[in-house]
Amino acid sequence: MILNKLKQLSILIAALAGLTVKAQETSQRTSKPNFVFIMPDQWRGQALGFLGIEPVMTPHLDALAKESHVFTQAIANYPVCSPSRAMMMTGQLPLENGVWSNVNSATAPYGIELAPDKICWSNLLKEAGYTNAWIGKWHLDSPHEPYVPTYNNKGKVAWNEWTPPDRRPGFDFWYAYGTYDRHLRPMYWDTHAKRDEFKYVDQWGPEHEVDKALEFIEQLDGKTPFSVTLSINPPHSVYSHVPDKYLAMYKDLPVAELAKQPGIPAADTEMGKLYRNTIQQYYAAITGVDEQIGRLVKGLEDKGLMENTVLIFLSDHGNCLGRNGEHAKNNHFEESLRIPAMIYWKNRIKPNMDNKSLFSLLDLYPTILGLLGVEDKQSVPGTDFTDLLVHGKPVNVKHQFFMGRINPRNKSGGFRGIRTATYKLAYVKNRPVDKSQVYLYNVANDPYDQQNIADTHPEVVKELTKELKVWLKKANDPFLSDI
Known part of the structure; x- marks a missing residue:
């Protein structure tokens, strides 16, 4: 009799334990996922170690790719900084969102900057209860006189500008600059800094920015869903501004052999010299950024946050680096258009090396909202890839539209x-x-x-x-x- 009751009690306890586990699993599935968006600048889609196209080392992204949906055919619809960023934030085409050229003092008379009334995905996340952080390059606010006294505002064209609080769409934490390319001593405005209160940091930009991202995540309460956008400038020029330890990894790179590839100009030409003089530095910056991404992922894992975090890695555009006679970007060639793009969500997105889907930056906005379950408030031309990513259902996208090099006049x-x-x-x-x-x-x-x-x-x-x-x-x- 007693044995039977004990047996019945043990069965009941086991059943309750099973219900508890199921409840926890259901809670994890139904709670809002966190969102981490990593966006280095000018990283061409072919330059990833696991693709085997270029001799570049990206061990941390190689590992992440094995657990992610990787779009190997992804492109930037307008392959230059500001237009790409405005498209990613608003989901709108450049002639609609008002950013159809790079933002600087030369384009300022034409009103080229991101207007504060544009709806960005970060606005919608904020309304849905997210705490949002932007760290790094912004490049969507037009410089105005008196110009901020940074090196890149002293020539004929001014580039860098502070972003006032009312122009930070839905972001609670702000640690950023407009555009600034001295990567070994970058500058920033923090959340509460005024226009003349920027600071310089004696640390490589990507390393410092991952430090700030980890600091931000550490102080969260663990109850509110969050997003962190890490907008890293390298491997954008200046290419030589990269720590020596990463350069040393490419000291034996066979540059002369690589220069025999199709489209690389002769050694005595301007673009041929550009390629030969900078390819080691470009790869070194990529490897360095890859290491910082590894640090960020480890920090998320250590806090148990990778269990319910959507992580997106992509770039704003590629880089020809002299190939086909093009200096860098803003042209119709593959190395300008093609970008790395991978999306991770543990146990929700199945790993897939996707060589067919025609994903582009216009699709980022609706896909972010689709994955996070946030309702959109506007019609956008891009496609939500959530059905493909989560349910494996084909997405009917047959073409990628692209444009660029538009004179503001x-x-x-x-x-x-x-x-x-x-x-x-x-x-x-x-x-x-x-x-x-x-x-x-x-x-x-x-x-x-x-x-x-x-x-x-x-x-x-x-x-x-x-x-x-x-x-x-x-x-x-x-x-x-x-x-």
Whole structure:
């Protein structure tokens, strides 16, 4: 009799324990996930160790990729700093969000900066109860006189500017600058600093910014969901501004052999010299940033936060670094357009090396809101990839729209294009020629854009031009009248 009662009691205890575990699991699933967004600047999509395309070392991202959904075909829709950042924040195309060129004093007369009435994903997270932090480069506020006395405001064009509190969309914690490229001694404004109260730091920017991110996470109450955006400047130029320990890792890089790749100009040309003189520094900065990402991930793991955190890693645009005669970005070539992009969420997003999906920066805004379960308040042209990421359902995206190099005085200038998994079509207006030049590349077989096949594939040009016109009409883009 007593044994039977003890047996019944043990069964009851086991059942209650099971219910407790299930309740905890349900709580974890239904509680709002935290969000960590890591965005280094000018990191081209091909420069990741695990892809095996370039001899660059990224061990921490290699490990993270094994647990993430990796979009190997991801692009920046406007591959230059400010327009990319404005698209990522608002989900809107540049001619709609008002940032169709880089933000600086030369574009200020045309009103090019992110207007405070634009809805950003961070505004919506704030309304949903999140505590939000922005750390690092912002580059969405136009410099104004008297200019802040930093080195990059003393030439013909001023670049750097303070962001007033009413222009920080939904961010509670602010540790940032406009744009500033001296990475070994960066400068910042903190949350409560006034315009003339910036400070310099004698520490490599990426390392210092991860320190600040970990400090921010450490002081959270553990009850409120949070987001941290880590906007790291390297591997953006100045390329030589990287700690020696990372440079030493590439002392034996076979630069002469690498320079034999398609599209690398001759050694006696300006762009050929750029590539040969900076590729080691560029890789060193990437490896250094990778190490800092590893520190951040470990800090999240140590606090048990990786269990319910959506982590997104991507860049604002790529970097030609001399290839195809292009200095860096803001052009239609693959190394300018292509970006790294991976999304992690433990036990919710299945690891996938996705070589097919045509993800772009326009898709970031709706995908962030979709993953976090936050309701949007506006219609945006991008696609929410949540169904693919969480449920494995295909997302019907057949084209990636891109644009760039728009002179603020003429919205119909620059280039526009459409990219698929196989082809890339670009209409390019090269100064001072006013007529568009047509470029078509088979990006599947010609990843370095070496053969313009527009003349031999008129049917492909016609079909993709039709799709491009749909995008241009949707964007009310005056470029439409020129194709």
